[in-house]
Amino acid sequence: MNLYPILHHQIITQTGPEPNGITHISYDSRTIGNQGCFICIRGEQSDGHRFIDMAVNQGAVQVIGDDEEALHEHALRHPHVQFVLVQEPKKAMALYAAHLEEDPHHELSLIGVTGTQGKTTITAYVRSLLNRSGIKTGSIGTAGVWDHENPLPLPKSTPTTPESADLFDYLSRMRQKQITSVVMEATSIGLDQDRLHGLHFDVAVHSNLSPEHLDYHETFEAYKQAKLRLFDHAETAVVNVDDDGMSQDILDAFTGPVWTYGMNREADVKAENLRYTKQGSHLDLIVDGVSHDVFLPVFGLHNVYNAIAAITVCLAKGLGLRSLISRLPNLEGPPGRLQLIPEVSDRLMLFDFAHTPQTLTNLFHTIKPLRYNRLIVMVTGIGIREKSLRAPIAEAVEGRADEIVVTADHPGDETAEAVVADVMAGFRSTKNVHPVAYRGEAIQKAMSLSSEGDLVLITGICMEDFRIINGEKQPYYDYDYVRDFLCKHPCLKSKVASAN
Numbered sequence: 146m147n148l149y150p151i152l153h154h155q156i157i158t159q160t161g162p163e164p165n166g167i168t169h170i171s172y173d174s175r176t177i178g179n180q181g182c183f184i185c186i187r188g189e190q191s192d193g194h195r196f197i198d199m200a201v202n203q204g205a206v207q208v209i210g211d212d213e214e215a216l217h218e219h220a221l222r223h224p225h226v227q228f229v230l231v232q233e234p235k236k237a238m239a240l241y242a243a244h245l246e247e248d249p250h251h252e253l254s255l256i257g258v259t260g261t262q263g264k265t266t267i268t269a270y271v272r273s274l275l276n277r278s279g280i281k282t283g284s285i286g287t288a289g290v291w292d293h294e295n296p297l298p299l300p301k302s303t304p305t306t307p308e309s310a311d312l313f314d315y316l317s318r319m320r321q322k323q324i325t326s327v328v329m330e331a332t333s334i335g336l337d338q339d340r341l342h343g344l345h346f347d348v349a350v351h352s353n354l355s356p357e358h359l360d361y362h363e364t365f366e367a368y369k370q371a372k373l374r375l376f377d378h379a380e381t382a383v384v385n386v387d388d389d390g391m392s393q394d395i396l397d398a399f400t401g402p403v404w405t406y407g408m409n410r411e412a413d414v415k416a417e418n419l420r421y422t423k424q425g426s427h428l429d430l431i432v433d434g435v436s437h438d439v440f441l442p443v444f445g446l447h448n449v450y451n452a453i454a455a456i457t458v459c460l461a462k463g464l465g466l467r468s469l470i471s472r473l474p475n476l477e478g479p480p481g482r483l484q485l486i487p488e489v490s491d492r493l494m495l496f497d498f499a500h501t502p503q504t505l506t507n508l509f510h511t512i513k514p515l516r517y518n519r520l521i522v523m524v525t526g527i528g529i530r531e532k533s534l535r536a537p538i539a540e541a542v543e544g545r546a547d548e549i550v551v552t553a554d555h556p557g558d559e560t561a562e563a564v565v566a567d568v569m570a571g572f573r574s575t576k577n578v579h580p581v582a583y584r585g586e587a588i589q590k591a592m593s594l595s596s597e598g599d600l601v602l603i604t605g606i607c608m609e610d611f612r613i614i615n616g617e618k619q620p621y622y623d624y625d626y627v628r629d630f631l632c633k634h635p636c637l638k639s640k641v642a643s644a645n
């Protein structure tokens with residue numbers, strides 16, 4: 146295979162025999178097999194060039210890197226392997242991956258979401274609205290890889306924005322399923338590391354910007370510049386005008402069509418007159434000077450912003466406002482971001498990932514405008530995290546709820562009881578505090594402590610599909626315990642849910 150047209154100007158030199166077909170590429174020697182191409186990446190912990198021998202022993206017949214000396218030295222040892230010296234291995238990897246997967250991105254409409262907070266939520270909202278509008282849409286980000294219906298059971302190499310070799314594989318799978326749009330989170334680290342190299346986005350979305358990941362980017366300016374890179378490769382920009390962090394930078398530099406959204410300043414899509422109910426948020430949505438009374442099944446001001454961002458994306462993609470508004474009551478968010486449990490009808494039950502003293506404090510602030518009788522909160526100590534973080538969880542929640550249930554997430558090498566005891570030690574008074582070692586039972590305890598009109602707030606990190614116990618992932622589903630409780634106590638269930 147002639148690599149020059151594929152890797153363009155990336156190639157500096159190449160030595161060794163041209164391989165007889167490449168079946169896959171990988172940046173990890175541990176996953177290379179026969180007829181593979183190994184891309185050497187200089188990482189934070191180590192340098193991929195150190196693993197060339199391992200990759201070749203496992204079947205790599207082509208090696209791409211940027212360390213001339215290392216490639217030369219290994220070429221002498223492995224004359225049957227082709228060695229390619231390139232300018233930037235990460236960019237070369239993206240170009241090569243796109244080629245091997247037959248350029249799936251050319252047949253997909255891509256939407257990139259960036260910003261400090263809200264990426265996962267906006268991504269889920271956009272996916273939900275587009276699918277409900279009949280546009281088959283997948284998503285990629287912290288919540289995993291989803292096709293138009295379900296999460297796909299694929300391993301994650303990074304928390305949010307995948308390495309390009311994985312990303313093009315996911316895009317190819319989407320294309321095979323006749324998906325036409327993909328919405329993905331574009332993190333500052335992913336953009337900085339060229340994980341999205343070669344992609345062109347129909348819409349780039351901005352949520353907000355505040356200092357984060359400065360250990361990686363070193364300065365706030367570098368962090369912002371990394372995020373702004375998304376807009377260099379986008380057709381249309383969707384910008385939160387209320388954000389002072391980077392909205393002006395985008396508005397100043399972007400040359401294509403721009404759609405603005407917000408609540409405080411003039412915007413193409415503006416929300417006003419926000420009212421919270423037990424089911425979600427009502428607001429006036431103003432588009433083209435016309436106000437529409439809109440209902441969103443979301444909680445918290447920030448999620449209203451995230452929802453307007455998603456609505457603006459859909460408008461930018463040409464969807465009609467009227468039909469879009471009709472789909473909003475069924476908007477679906479990602480798991481664990483003030484996620485409503487709709488099956489519980491006579492009280493409000495929300496799940497949120499908050500699991501640190503700070504995020505719990507923020508959560509209490511967010512739920513303040515909601516109306517409820519009593520507040521029942523479940524908090525968790527985390528076994529696989531530092532012990533010293535557990536007692537402060539108690540301090541963050543003490544005095545802020547009518548009933549508190551304490552449990553353990555990912556007990557790890559400890560017993561759940563020991564983790565719970567560490568949290569309990571942080572309470573000045575344990576009146577109305579209920580320790581329950583097993584998370585599923587703790588959820589049921591919180592539900593049993595609640596009455597009609599109460600708010601049940603379930604927090605912690607075991608909201609996916611597993612718990613880590615003694616180093617092993619064991620299947621675990623919150624919903625099993627919610628459903629089981631509802632079966633035994635049908636009075637909590639909504640009439641609609643029980644009829645189905």
Ligand SMILES: CC(=O)N[C@H]1[C@@H](OP(=O)(O)OP(=O)(O)OC[C@H]2O[C@@H](n3ccc(=O)[nH]c3=O)[C@H](O)[C@@H]2O)O[C@H](CO)[C@@H](O)[C@@H]1O[C@H](C)C(=O)N[C@@H](C)C(=O)N[C@H](CCC(=O)O)C(=O)O
Nearest residue numbers: 172173174186188189190191193196302303304305306332
């Ligand atoms: C800082 C960072 O981006 N780290 C990523 C990076 O790891 P690294 O630089 O430490 O890699 P390394 O261990 O030094 O290894 C260098 C190279 O040698 C290879 N290697 C290593 C060992 C071996 O035996 N054989 C081998 O080939 C590695 O696969 C790698 O290609 O490359 C790895 C392989 O792709 C990633 O898994 C890893 O993400 C780690 C898990 C991570 O936590 N990344 C975070 C910081 C991140 O990217 N986060 C953002 C979200 C940020 C946000 O929330 O906004 C994201 O987009 O996910």
Ligand SMILES: Nc1ncnc2c1ncn2[C@@H]1O[C@H](COP(=O)(O)OP(=O)(O)OP(=O)(O)O)[C@@H](O)[C@H]1O
Nearest residue numbers: 260261262263264265266267287352447450451482
């Ligand atoms: N638009 C927003 N403005 C401010 N805070 C927000 C916004 N959206 C979400 N948050 C806060 O950030 C938390 C994480 O939300 P989300 O997962 O959607 O963001 P993210 O950008 O994907 O962050 P991460 O990369 O850490 O997952 C939420 O629980 C909420 O507390």
